Amino acid sequence: MTKIIGLTGGIASGKSTVSSLLRAAGFPIVDADLIARQVQQPGSTGLDRLKAAFGAQIIGPDGQLDRPQLGRQVFGDDQARRRLDAIMQPLIRDAIWDAVDSLKRAGAPAVILDVPLLFEQHYDQDCDYVVVVAVDPATELQRLMARNHYSKAAASARIAAQMPLKEKIRRADWVIDNNGSLEETRRQVAQLVEDLRHPR
DSSP: OOEEEEEEESTTSSHHHHHHHHHHTTOOEEEHHHHHHHTTSTTOHHHHHHHHHHOGGGBOTTSSBOHHHHHHHHTTOHHHHHHHHHHHHHHHHHHHHHHHHHHHHTTOSEEEEEOTTTTTTTGGGGOSEEEEEEOOHHHHHHHHHHHHTOOHHHHHHHHHTSOOHHHHHHHOSEEEEOSSOHHHHHHHHHHHHHHHHSOO
16 A cells, blocks of 8 residues: 655745655655646646636746746735636646556555645645654745745745645644754654654
């Protein structure tokens, strides 16, 4: 029986680092961000639907989705966000579970479901366990500003738009504290791998 392990965290918490470490330990990863990009490729149903809903200006000169342009249209506009979710989430969800089913058929003992909005989109309900990557609020803010070149106000608004990290931690089976060094994160992931392979 394949175990489904949900992986999520706050924005700029270092979830991608933890995902990479789990992949290196031999766990297959189903990455929702990667799948979202795949279902928005030129010529895809997803991109055609987005263009119809939000206008041709969201398509760049190269035919790819202009993510910053789309982001400007939907961020802070609940109606536009709901429209975006109604278009994309069914496509993403179907592709995610197709990937999981394929790994199950291949006999994978466990699959990591790497989903930024794991709780918000209710993927946690289909997971056997959930891992949350956490950092303190000041670190999260600084990392997001540095990574995305956001102002403090813009970064704060992005963080506030997500489920509070405290609530994610409350719902988690495991929490990776990513405030320290990479070596400290590696140690925690190694313990997680041990626990997943040999449940107590």
